[in-house]
Amino acid sequence: MNRSYKFLIGIGVIVATVGFLVWTAVDQTKMYMITVAEFLSAGDSYAGETIRIAGRVAPGTMQWDVSKRDLRFTLKDIAHDGSVDVYYNGLLPDMFAEDRDVVVEGPYTDQKPFKATTVLTACPSKYQAEE
Amino acid sequence: MIEIGNLALYLALATALYAVFACVFGAQTRRRDFVASGEHAAYACWGLVGIATIVMLHALITNDFRIKYVAGYSSTTLPLRYTVTALWGGMEGSLLFWVLILTSFLALAQFQNRSRNRELMPYVTATSATVAAFFLSLLVFVTPPFALLSRPPLEGTDLNPLLQNYWMQIHPPSLYLGYVSWTIPFGFAIGALATGRLDDLWIRTSRRWCLAAWFFLSLGNLFGARWAYEVLGWGGYWAWDPVENAAFMPWLTGTAYLHSVMIQERKDMLKVWNMTLIILTFSLTIFGTFLTRSGVISSVHSFTQSGLGPFFLWFLAFIISVSAALVVWRMKELRPRHKLDSILSRESAFLFNNLLLLGIAFATFWGTIFPVLSEWVRGVKITVGPPFFNQVNAPLGIALLLLMGIGPIIAWRRASARHLVESFLWPSLFGITVGLVAFVLGMRTLQALLVTSFSGFVLYTVASEFHAGARARRAMVGESYGAALLGLMQKNQRRYGGYIIHVGVVFMFLGVTMSSVYRVEEIHTVERGQEFAVGPYTLRYDDAESTEDAHMARLAATLTVFEDGKQIDVLHPEKRFYKRPEQPATEVDLRSTMRDDLYVILGSIDEKRTATIQAYVNPLVWWLWCGGVVLVIGTGVAVFPTRRARVLERARETAAERRQQA
Numbered sequence: 001m002n003r004s005y006k007f008l009i010g011i012g013v014i015v016a017t018v019g020f021l022v023w024t025a026v027d028q029t030k031m032y033m034i035t036v037a038e039f040l041s042a043g044d045s046y047a048g049e050t051i052r053i054a055g056r057v058a059p060g061t062m063q064w065d066v067s068k069r070d071l072r073f074t075l076k077d078i079a080h081d082g083s084v085d086v087y088y089n090g091l092l093p094d095m096f097a098e099d100r101d102v103v104v105e106g107p108y109t110d111q112k113p114f115k116a117t118t119v120l121t122a123c124p125s126k127y128q129a130e131e
Numbered sequence: 132m133i134e135i136g137n138l139a140l141y142l143a144l145a146t147a148l149y150a151v152f153a154c155v156f157g158a159q160t161r162r163r164d165f166v167a168s169g170e171h172a173a174y175a176c177w178g179l180v181g182i183a184t185i186v187m188l189h190a191l192i193t194n195d196f197r198i199k200y201v202a203g204y205s206s207t208t209l210p211l212r213y214t215v216t217a218l219w220g221g222m223e224g225s226l227l228f229w230v231l232i233l234t235s236f237l238a239l240a241q242f243q244n245r246s247r248n249r250e251l252m253p254y255v256t257a258t259s260a261t262v263a264a265f266f267l268s269l270l271v272f273v274t275p276p277f278a279l280l281s282r283p284p285l286e287g288t289d290l291n292p293l294l295q296n297y298w299m300q301i302h303p304p305s306l307y308l309g310y311v312s313w314t315i316p317f318g319f320a321i322g323a324l325a326t327g328r329l330d331d332l333w334i335r336t337s338r339r340w341c342l343a344a345w346f347f348l349s350l351g352n353l354f355g356a357r358w359a360y361e362v363l364g365w366g367g368y369w370a371w372d373p374v375e376n377a378a379f380m381p382w383l384t385g386t387a388y389l390h391s392v393m394i395q396e397r398k399d400m401l402k403v404w405n406m407t408l409i410i411l412t413f414s415l416t417i418f419g420t421f422l423t424r425s426g427v428i429s430s431v432h433s434f435t436q437s438g439l440g441p442f443f444l445w446f447l448a449f450i451i452s453v454s455a456a457l458v459v460w461r462m463k464e465l466r467p468r469h470k471l472d473s474i475l476s477r478e479s480a481f482l483f484n485n486l487l488l489l490g491i492a493f494a495t496f497w498g499t500i501f502p503v504l505s506e507w508v509r510g511v512k513i514t515v516g517p518p519f520f521n522q523v524n525a526p527l528g529i530a531l532l533l534l535m536g537i538g539p540i541i542a543w544r545r546a547s548a549r550h551l552v553e554s555f556l557w558p559s560l561f562g563i564t565v566g567l568v569a570f571v572l573g574m575r576t577l578q579a580l581l582v583t584s585f586s587g588f589v590l591y592t593v594a595s596e597f598h599a600g601a602r603a604r605r606a607m608v609g610e611s612y613g614a615a616l617l618g619l620m621q622k623n624q625r626r627y628g629g630y631i632i633h634v635g636v637v638f639m640f641l642g643v644t645m646s647s648v649y650r651v652e653e654i655h656t657v658e659r660g661q662e663f664a665v666g667p668y669t670l671r672y673d674d675a676e677s678t679e680d681a682h683m684a685r686l687a688a689t690l691t692v693f694e695d696g697k698q699i700d701v702l703h704p705e706k707r708f709y710k711r712p713e714q715p716a717t718e719v720d721l722r723s724t725m726r727d728d729l730y731v732i733l734g735s736i737d738e739k740r741t742a743t744i745q746a747y748v749n750p751l752v753w754w755l756w757c758g759g760v761v762l763v764i765g766t767g768v769a770v771f772p773t774r775r776a777r778v779l780e781r782a783r784e785t786a787a788e789r790r791q792q793a
Contacts, residue, residue: 004470004471006474007471007474007479007482010474010479010483011482011486014483014486014487014490015486015490017490017526017527018490018493018494018523018527021494021522021523021526021527022493022494022497022498022523024522025494025515025518025519025522025523026497026498026501026515026519028518028522029515029516029518029519029522030513030514030515030519031513031514031515031516032511032512032513033502033512033513033514034512052514066656066735066737066741066743067656067741068656069654069656069734069743090654091654091732091734091735091743091745092734092735094714094715094716094717095714095715
């Protein structure tokens with residue numbers, strides 16, 4: 001076999017491997033980023049997927065059980081009406097508080113409350129001082 | 132003072148633009164006086180940016196809260212060392228700091244080459260001054276660092292508490308040094324394209340700059356990882372956050388470049404490839420700056436929209452189109468004179484190493500911009516988290532580790548079957564043995580087994596290279612073994628420095644793999660006096676106490692650590708409440724040993740002082756940092772300016788000069 005073919009095959013194998021890895025990994029790890037309103041109107045279209053819901057912690061709804069590390073709160077849409085109850089077990093994130101913008105992550109389910117595997121809070125920015 | 136700062140920035144922009152014009156014009160028309168004047172303008176630009184920086188530092192130190200930037204990032208209670216850190220703690224300051232480094236590097240490069248490389252230098256100056264002019268116009272027209280407040284506050288907002296940390300003092304500067312130093316080799320590449328001096332002159336001349344850039348970028352990433360580990364308090368050191376990826380990508384392409392230039396120097400091949408790599412690396416440094424400052428991609432750091440994004444994108448488009456046009460224009464002259472001989476050769480090992488590094492860079496790029504892409508193409512925002520990057524990059528990284536063992540010992544041009552058996556038999560056997568031993572000792576994860584085994588293979592090849600070299604030298608020169616080893620490194624600094632760096636990288640591979648595969652995590656809510664186990668350790672929660680000063684209130688837990696029933700340490704994880712801006716923060720405590728890190732986070736404490744404690748055992752993380760130290764030593768060996776290196780370099784230059792004239 002011609003040696004430049006060997007190189008082309010070698011290069012092709014690496015390129016194909018990278019492509020394949022990226023393709024399958026995207027498929028297996030993708031998360032849909034949606035708002036509370038989108039979540040409520042989505043129906044079953046996210047069934048079997050992982051989703052991240054962005055919203056705001058509704059004032060007066062946060063319950064934190066220290067001994068069980070259970071966090072329950074209502075996540076409301078930032079711009080529209082609508083809210084979803086969220087349950088999370090784990091450490092309370094530093095910046096978590098009522099009326100703060102947070103993102104909850106977990107597998108899609110139509111059961112209530114939404115069980116979050118992760119709660120992300122927006123850190124204050126590194127590059128912009130608070131106005 | 133403030134007026135001086137503003138004026139200095141305006142003048143710096145003017146001198147940078149003049150330097151670009153004078154150098155290009157002077158080079159094109161062969162007018163030396165114009166080139167000299169352009170270089171002087173670049174020196175002046177450096178001085179002016181220096182003045183602006185001093186004005187900013189002065190304002191920060193004297194708490195001049197009339198300036199918006201000072202009021203936003205400093206306060207009267209902030210310790211002096213962090214007041215200085217505030218220079219790069221915010222957007223405007225970090226851009227100013229960036230230009231300061233860039234113009235300093237340009238001044239240094241001009242001085243080094245004041246009587247050498249006269250053909251290339253005008254373009255180096257022009258290229259770097261173009262970049263400086265871009266950043267300066269942002270500072271002058273878009274985000275002026277000396278903008279004033281109409282009603283100055285009595286007290287500043289203070290630096291973000293997360294940045295008030297030792298690692299954060301050195302992480303951004305070293306990352307910026309790494310980013311910015313790529314400008315100089317990029318300038319040499321542009322010079323080579325513009326003048327048509329496409330031999331390896333530009334590569335050899337910019338080699339030290341590349342190594343320095345690579346070195347600082349490596350350190351910057353490691354410091355950042357260390358900062359995340361100690362300050363962010365989630366138990367890990369790398370989150371595949373867009374901002375981290377932004378610094379990782381140029382490191383990958385830069386590493387590829389450092390390897391592939393060796394092929395060009397030896398074989399006169401891969402010229403287009405090297406040009407592409409240096410252009411790509413430089414573009415990625417600008418892209419990284421864009422990512423961190425535009426807010427296009429939401430990151431854990433969640434940068435606010437700053438309106439700078441479009442400017443960076445346009446500048447990026449400008450850089451890429453100009454350099455691509457130059458490469459296409461010179462395509463004929465860049466064509467290789469030789470062909471690759473055999474797939475079983477060192478050249479091809481280098482080629483595949485390059486492809487893998489680029490593959491990792493591509494996957495990282497793809498995952499980083501995926502949310503933007505998916506929204507564009509399909510109208511839905513889809514993001515991929517750390518699992519994506521781990522899943523793709525782990526196999527590619529492991530293949531790269533294997534090549535790291537093959538590359539240095541496989542023969543150039545074509546490896547015969549006999550050579551393969553001779554050089555690979557023992558290293559392979561050693562690697563396999565190490566893997567088997569690990570298996571017998573209970574290691575069952577494929578990824579960990581492969582990394583262990585390949586690490587053994589690489590370490591064996593490196594050790595035998597040193598040993599064989601020293602033995603041969605000893606036989607020839609009659610030195611002692613130690614002296615022979617030193618002489619060996621001195622004689623071929625680049626090669627042996629490179630090997631040492633490889634050892635450091637192997638350590639990092641081991642640390643990263645084992646700490647992600649075998650990490651143990653426990654969360655417990657405990658009353659005073661209660662114990663719980665995590666990995667080989669037992670933790671006893673003794674008590675908590677609170678203290679308060681002007682800066683913050685802190686709540687610290689006392690945990691006694693036992694191993695095999697013996698008390699070995701006491702840890703104090705804290706919860707802090709900063710007062711300005713009001714913000715809680717977690718201060719982890721950790722006990723680090725060569726075997727593993729015990730990493731403890733205080734979750735919360737209630738009135739009865741019942742505490743929630745999260746504890747991790749991260750195996751071999753120590754080796755990640757140790758690998759960093761080895762990498763520093765290796766780079767030192769590779770670039771340390773010995774007398775011998777200078778003589779060799781001089782001789783090579785004269786020879787090249789003669790070839791050029793002939």
